[in-house]
Amino acid sequence: xxxxxxxxxxxxxxxxxxxxxxxxxxxxxxxxxxxxxxxxxxxxxxxxxxxxxxxxxxxxxxxxxxxxxxxxxxxxxxxxxxxxxxxxxxxxxxxxxxxxxxxxxxxxxxxxxxxxxxxxxxxxxxxxxxxxxxxxxxxxxxxxxxxxxxxxxxxxxxxxxxxxxxxxxxxxxxxxxxxxxxxxxxxxxxxxxxxxxxxxxxxxxxxxxxxxxxxxxxxxxxxxxxxxxxxxxxxxxxxxxxxxxxxxxxxxxxxxxxxxxxxxxxxxxxxxxxxxxxxxxxxxxxxxxxxxxxxxxxxxxxxxxxxxxxxxxxxxxxxxxxxxxxxxxxxxxxxxxxxxxxxxxxxxxxxxxxxxxxxxxxxxxxxxxxxxxxxxxxxxxxxxxxxxxxxxxxxxxxxxxxxxxxxxxxxxxxxxxxxxxxxxxxxxxxxxxxxxxxxxxxxxxxxxxxx
Ligand SMILES: [Zn+2]
Numbered sequence: 514x515x516x517x518x519x520x521x522x523x524x525x526x527x528x529x530x531x532x533x534x535x536x537x538x539x540x541x542x543x544x545x546x547x548x549x550x551x552x553x554x555x556x557x558x559x560x561x562x563x564x565x566x567x568x569x570x571x572x573x574x575x576x577x578x579x580x581x582x583x584x585x586x587x588x589x590x591x592x593x594x595x596x597x598x599x600x601x602x603x604x605x606x607x608x609x610x611x612x613x614x615x616x617x618x619x620x621x622x623x624x625x626x627x628x629x630x631x632x633x634x635x636x637x638x639x640x641x642x643x644x645x646x647x648x649x650x651x652x653x654x655x656x657x658x659x660x661x662x663x664x665x666x667x668x669x670x671x672x673x674x675x676x677x678x679x680x681x682x683x684x685x686x687x688x689x690x691x692x693x694x695x696x697x698x699x700x701x702x703x704x705x706x707x708x709x710x711x712x713x714x715x716x717x718x719x720x721x722x723x724x725x726x727x728x729x730x731x732x733x734x735x736x737x738x739x740x741x742x743x744x745x746x747x748x749x750x751x752x753x754x755x756x757x758x759x760x761x762x763x764x765x766x767x768x769x770x771x772x773x774x775x776x777x778x779x780x781x782x783x784x785x786x787x788x789x790x791x792x793x794x795x796x797x798x799x800x801x802x803x804x805x806x807x808x809x810x811x812x813x814x815x816x817x818x819x820x821x822x823x824x825x826x827x828x829x830x831x832x833x834x835x836x837x838x839x840x841x842x843x844x845x846x847x848x849x850x851x852x853x854x855x856x857x858x859x860x861x862x863x864x865x866x867x868x869x870x871x872x873x874x875x876x877x878x879x880x881x882x883x884x885x886x887x888x889x890x891x892x893x894x895x896x897x898x899x900x901x902x903x904x905x906x907x908x909x910x911x912x913x914x915x916x917x918x919x920x921x922x923x924x925x926x927x928x929x930x931x932x933x934x935x936x937x938x939x940x941x942x943x944x945x946x947x948x949x950x951x952x953x954x955x956x957x958x959x960x961x962x963x964x
Contacts, residue, residue, distance in 0.1 A: 515687050515964040517716075520561060521547060522932040523958040526722055526872055527579040528556065529932060532563060535687045538664040539563060541571045542682060542693045542718075544596075546582030546613070548846070550874035557583065557638055562959060566591035569664045571650075573598040574695025575679035576605035576758070582613050585643035588650060597662070599670055600653040601678030601799040605758055605792065607648055612757075612788050614644035616847055627891075656680065656802075671709040674698020675908050676759035677792075677799055679705075683714065689964050690714040692925075696722070696932070697910040697918050704763055704796075704803050708910065710921030716964055717925050719915060721933030722870060724941030728904050728911040734767040738776050740866055740901045745780050745835045749862035749898075754850045754877060756843035757789035759908050760869055762796050762814065764839050766805070769813035777837075784817040785826050785849050786841040830856045843869045845876035851889050854896075858887065863898040868906050873934075916944060919951075928953035929962070 515535045521528025528547035533540050547553040565587045573581055573596055584596065584606075598606065617637035624630040654660055659669045665687070670680035675698035682693045692714045700707050729736075744751045755761045761784060771777050784790060796803060797810045805813065817839065820826045826849055829838055840850035854876070857863040871877035876887050880900050886893045910918060919928070928945055930938045930953055938955040945953045956962065 515689050516961055517929070517964055518959060518961045519929075519931055519956050520959065521545060521556070522579070523956045523960070524935055524938070525553060526870070526932055526934060527553060528583075529580045530561075530583065531693065531718060531931070532568075533684070533686065533691075539568045540662070540664070540666060541568050542684070543574055543580040543695070544571050544583045544587055545577070545579040548579055548875075549872035549878075553874070557586070560590075564591060566593060568592055568594060570594040570662055570666070571596045572668060572682050572684070572693075573602060573606070574673065574682055574693060575676055576602045576609050577676065577696065578609055578613055580695065581606050581609060584647040585610055585614060585639040588647045589639055589643045592650070594650070595652045596647070596650045597652055597654050597660075597668060599656060599678045599680055601795070601802050602680070603648075603651045603653050603678075604795050604799070605676070605678055606651070608788055608791050608795070609758065610644040610647060611641060614639055614641040672706045674702055674705040674708045676705070677796060677802060681708070689716070691964070692717045692922070694719045694918070696720050696908070697915060698908055699728070699910055700914055700917065703766060704759070704805060706802075706804065708918050710918045713923050715926050716929065717919065717922060718929040718931055719919060719941070720909070721915065721930050721938040721941040722909045723907065723911045724915060724930070724933050724937035724944075726911055726937070727913055728907055731905055733903065733905045734770050736903050736905065737764070737767050738771050740864060740903070741777055741780070741837060744862075744864040744899070745777070747862040748835055749860070749864060750835060750857050751837045751864045751866060752850065752853045752857050752898075753837070753839045753866045753868055754843055754845045755789070755839050755841060755868050756908070757786050757841040758792040760843055760906065761786065761789035761839050761841070762793055763906060764868065765793070765816055766813045768837065769816040772816060780835050780837060782817040782837045782839070783820055783829050784839050785820045785829055785853070786839070787821055789839065789841055790819045790821060826852070829853070843877070844871050845880070854887065855889050855894050858894050858896045858898050861897040861899070865896075865898050865900050867900070867902045870907065870909065912941065912944065915941060916948060919945065920949060924949070924951055926952070930955045
């Protein structure tokens with residue numbers, strides 16, 4: 514009997530971990546960190562309901578932290594199997610996991626230095642050594658190739674769009690076919706291929722980040738230009754917290770288009786995130802998995818000045834002239850963008866432009882809700898800058914696109930709706946029932962289903 518249980522991303526958007534069990538063999542689809550609200554983040558510290566050593570393999574749909582960020586802990590706690598991913602996902606995961614480990618270690622050091630933790634000493638969830646060990650467990654699988662795992666599972670990755678290397682995973686085990694969507698990208702995205710769907714499967718697990726939203730069809734470059742031009746006219750600086758992988762490159766592409774069309778004058782653009790710089794380099798290296806050719810990559814990604822070291826980043830902070838700064842992290846939970854928010858947030862001539870999904874409990878979400886001050890590095894910083902949002906840049910399919918992806922399949926026995934806030938998942942469930950007539954369910958965390 515095949516059993517399915519979601520250990521995360523059930524009723525919430527982070528912590529994706531879906532456990533399949535058959536004849537006392539187990540595989541985990543994705544192995545993400547919980548992010549955002551404290552009660553979610555605390556779950557990263559709780560032991561999994563199944564000991565990591567009892568999991569045979571992990572199948573990783575893509576490298577985003579909320580899908581991959583628990584891997585170092587899984588390995589540290591005894592996982593000995595292989596982690597299957599596309600080659601591009603492995604490369605992106607290397608950036609993301611090392612960065613995550615670095616931040617975990619830095620946070621623990623900060624708490625210890627300032628005696629801010631009730632734990633003595635405060636320990637990181639994992640360190641850089643754990644991230645390196647996790648990377649040694651990776652084995653890469655080509656898109657569209659069907660492989661057999663030792664425990665009788667067959668696996669095929671297909672393009673999901675979304676970010677570099679992202680795949681949906683079709684898994685066949687014990688005569689049952691399942692489709693795990695991972696995160697689904699947008700159709701007609703300028704950078705990434707359209708998500709692929711189709712065929713006969715018994716069960717589908719689908720994400721629902723935007724299950725209750727339809728993205729604006731406004732041209733993203735035009736929307737960016739409007740916000741940038743208004744800010745420049747005020748003599749201000751445009752700060753864009755951006756996910757280092759995917760979003761930062763997409764922004765560069767749109768700014769390159771604008772500059773090529775003679776827009777935005779001579780205002781400089783800075784890419785101030787070492788990880789985004791590395792991710793940009795990976796885009797150039799894996800050009801077969803996105804839509805930009807070498808020449809376009811070279812030109813578009815060459816539009817910005819890259820600030821690799823801290824001194825160059827500090828020079829941006831000190832620079833009073835109009836400029837555009839793209840910096841991570843995308844939800845302002847950490848990284849260099851915090852320094853920019855501290856410097857540029859209090860002045861109304863500047864703009865903070867939110868460019869992606871903002872999970873509850875993050876500074877980005879607070880800004881989205883109109884917060885007038887933010888706590889950064891232990892200090893309250895007043896926010897008088899304009900806060901703008903650009904929804905159409907999302908890396909996630911909207912409700913219509915999720916329906917388009919789903920309707921490519923023949924009717925399955927059941928759809929499992931995960932990776933969404935409860936309202937979003939429920940809205941998608943209602944649409945699936947109404948428009949396709951299919952049976953679907955929004956699983957609770959740790960709820961077990963027999964397939
Ligand atoms: Zn993702």
